[in-house]
Amino acid sequence: MLASEKLAIAAHLHVLLRRKAGRVTDTEWMAVNADYAAEMVRVARSVAQEGAHADLGEWADKLEQAWNPRPAVAVSAREQLARVGLRAAAPASPVSPADPEAPRYIGGLR
Secondary structure (H helix, E strand, O other): OOHHHHHHHHHHHHHHHHHHHOOOOOHHHHHHOHHHHHHHHHHHHHHHHHHOOHHHHHHHHHHHHHHOOOOOOOOOHHHHHHHOOOOOOOOOOOOOOOOOOOOOOOOOOO
16 A cells, blocks of 8 residues: 555544544654554554444554555456456457458458
């Protein structure tokens, strides 16, 4: 994940912690230091449980995901289409003229 994305998540979490818990954090340090980010995730989750603030828990999860991304699973194009309920189109025939009587170039294009 890009550093700017981590910083954006950290800034959002900072605002939520400031408003809901009166807690001041360092957003830049949260975006570059994994230990500090992990501690802020722990703090945000504990505040979320104490005050029933679901949004704090969601943003804590986002920050944790930013630092510990799950590996992407390779999925083929057919599997992706099957997930959304579409069928893969059959490949078109390489030679299928629209009009069989149409004149053709002989020997290539000029």
